[in-house]
Amino acid sequence: MTDASTDLAALLCSRLCHDLLSPVGAFSNGLELLATETDPDMRQNCIELLEQSATISTNKLKFFRLAFGAAGGFGDRVPVEEPKALIESLVRDKGRIEIRWALATANLSKPTVKVLLNFAQIAVDSLVRGGTLDVGAELRDGASEIVIRATGPKIAFDETIGRAIEGSLHEGELSSRTAAAYMINLLAEDAGGGLQYALHDDALVLGAVLPEPEGLIG
Template sequence: MDDRQSIDLAAMLCSRLCHDMLSPVGALSNGLELLAMETDPEMRANVVELLEQSAHVSTSKLKFFRLAFGAAGGFGDRVEVTEPQALIEALVTDNGKISLNWALADATLAKPAVKVLLNFAQIAIDALVRGGTLDIGAERRDGACEIVVRAAGPKIAFDETIGRALDGSLDRSDLTSRTAAAHMIHLLASESGGGLQYHRGDDALVLGAVLPEAEGLIG
């Protein structure tokens, strides 16, 4: 990937982050304005409760994006699975219409695998527009980390350009804030000699990854 493509990808990821943060941060701003004008104790208590909820959502999203998009310098080469697990559970809780099941075989995952896991989860959650079930599994086998995320529900909303970004067939002109995260994890998988795949059915979306691990990251 050349410098121009790197800049475009970084810009699109920033756009996605800003888009997702606009709603909870805007709610904080509106809540503070209401609090400044409101004098009724009961109404002020309601506003404070809404502010607490918005602050919680904002914090959860920032923690998610730090690990899903950023360098996550506070972590080593391997990350405890409890970290991405907590971040995904927070997103699902905020959604309120999704049940979550886990099948994580190892206590830690390499940082690229964590990024793939988190971004797969975000894609799957976005696809469950009417709620449903989210199944997430990951295990190391034969020198590679295998990840599967399955979203099942009454309606699956999935943009095929995201699928093309995952499998590497996306045209450069289709790189947008919507496809940038999928393109980023495709690059991560390719750099390790692995790959991503997806299958969309009428009531389910399955995302899969095989990520070979460097010798120093195995064990």
């Protein structure tokens, strides 16, 4: 493994740990409260906190398994119901975001799923005041095409992430914040495809075209 690959793996691990710290910490706090609390109503509140934290932690681990990991348990292609459910859980944890789907295929390759999930994470993070998330994917002329559009009253988007998406990061800009975008740019290059984005005052549009390996189109 090269130094660059090691650095990328370490940064992705840092991102995962950062995102899991809050729900796991809340779970730990809930256990401590439950161990000392005697009031029935307060104990019920603790149990609800534990259930919520456990659900969020589980959803995040499932998301990262497909977005960053090898996604063991699946073949070469993943049913679209899997990333769809993960994106829905991601939005549910954030709130105030409506999803509109346009998925015109039954399954996608693992690299395409990684791009789709990471695009969704970037788009959801940009909707700091809520809004609408349009998610589209289809197979056309031997390639997967993905478009995700985040529309809302305020779009928060760090353009270093945009440079990571396009493969034009400046020296020193690879960090835990940009690692996921950098990773999917590498995946797209390896597949012979490409990624792009467009930023407007009220919208962020993320697009990808990834040629499918011959014989694996479902």
